[in-house]
Amino acid sequence: MEKIRRKEERAAASLPLPARRRIALPSPSAPTQGQGVSLADAFDPGAPPPFGLADIRAAIPKHCWVKDPWRSMSYVLRDVVVVLGLAAAAAPRQLARYCIQLHISYLFIVLSSQVLPMLPNIVNLPMDKFQTALSRILQGSPRNGPSLDPSEILIAIHLIDPDKEGIALKQVIDACAACFEQRTIFTQQVLAKALNQLVEQIPLPLLFMRTVMQAIGDFPALVDFVMEIMSRLVSKFGNILSYGYDS
Template identity: 70%
Template sequence: MKAIRLVANKLYPLTSISQQIELFANEMLMSVSTVDHKADSNGDGSDPALQKDSGSEKSSEEGPSFSISNPLQSSTSGSKSPFSIAEGQRRISLYFALCTKKHSLFGQIFVVYSGASEAVQQAIHQQIHMLVRTIGSSSELLEIISNPHSGSEKLLIQVLQTLTEGIVPSLQLITTIRNLYETKVKDVELLIMILPFLSKDEVLLLFPHVVNTPLDKFQCALLRILQGSTHSGPVLTPTEALIAIHRIDPEREGIPLKKVTDACNACFEQREIFTQQVLAKVLNQLVEQIPLPLLFMRTVLQAIGAFPSLVDFIMEILSRLVSKQIWKYPKLWVGFVKCALLTRPQSFGVLLQLPPAQLENALGRTPALRAPLVAHASQAHIKSSLPRSVLTVLGIESDAQVSSQAPPNQSQTGDIDNSDKEAGTEKSRDSSVVS
């Protein structure tokens, strides 16, 4: 490595030999991409770049003489077998060192990576971190990154992760990454890198793409969103994140429903973040949305399962759903009835708020509710407050009883009113006579 540093720091800046050094470094770099796939031109398994006469490449210009093969020749391997990681690192080291001096050389690394063996790719991965940290977000590097070589996506991800870790990335770098995702590399890891540095509106716009990823990547993205950056703090609160998940329309966004439900499940698994108070805020806001979110009742059921002490609050939510005619949403209505069954007997008061037809439908769906609900409604102080139509659905009163106790019809009422009027007239007449 001392020889590499000597060449890069002392000899490469010399214009008289810089081109020769660069050509040799490039040959060494390219050798790791070709030797594994085809026989070399010498036919004996040796590397042509290392067979050059050390005295045949001297510069004709003034300046110190330099043999382009000397720095690495002592450790040359002539084996035909694929390179080991160590051999790959040896062959790419000089080129990597030159990249720190001339950033435009970096693009060739992507080209070589795409055609290299797995061992050589590992060698590149092991050395690329330090190289990128040294170069930083230079304009030349960003230009190279904006048009990556096909097959080098994995290396590109590592380069960008290195550029964004532990620092606030520049606006130019953020723009480059977003353009990459939108035009060339549809890998959500690109978005995950910059999520902590975007505005709330930008993150909400990208959120469906984040949800539509493998679960482990979503969990990583969610954590970065909730933590944010040390510079600006969290991008979204837990409440905002869970609401954003519910606002995704799977059909419109082209996202599998399971992806959305998995995202919800991931939130419920982190109870130290998505607390009882957070869930109460989420449900309180979601219940006012028009139309109600598709997964609303599923989340209500999960909330009561995770935090049983929320039952009284959930009853308030169910009561509000009755006023919103929840039965007009068939999928949500199924969840409503299931929730009523799960939370009995607390849910009996809510069930008795339902119109007779919907109450009968609910009892038909869940026969297990009927007997305890009838027993509850038969209590004198409750029975007296219920409409006869509801009592009929419950079987507490029969249709015959309702008919016999029905108020007089309109004609009868009219006759009674007329009789009262006539009686009043007679009384007034008597009074006038007396007077």
């Protein structure tokens, strides 16, 4: 009983003075309707409240009723700028990744000039999707043939800059390993052709020596060829060093 009365007193104290005057709290010693009737039993939830809309408006601070369109529009503009900024930051890479996954089934009709810019995003896919995309590229279309030949794919994978493209180095290593697993496609001749072109790149691709060692392990007959390109590599860097020393 005492708790109910305190609660009603706190509710009445929070109202403006005009509304407070209209509220008459019964005395705890005097029952509302008769002996044994509590305040909770006497409360009628269907009765109108003891205050009106004017009392509610009077309780709200005056400055809250001041209209300021410029401030309101500034809040809207701020929210729009934040949303657009977040969308611009997230969209390019997520959109490219989504488009790659969505159009894997159409890669066999894409030209080589279109595949090469997409290759970093293809390499960044999960391994199962990368293998599907790789088979599509190598399959090509009956009319135009493969979009890229195996040596071009291997070279393009080695030329990916992980830091520039925002790709983990492990993704590139796994992509090379997936190529080596398909020995019927990435044959000894294909590897020799790819290594012959990679050795001419300046700077030398990051995974070049790893690929050389893996190629020898899978195709021991490439040892003589690897020794030849390594001698060319030493000669090339010797000429570069001597040119820098002379200048």
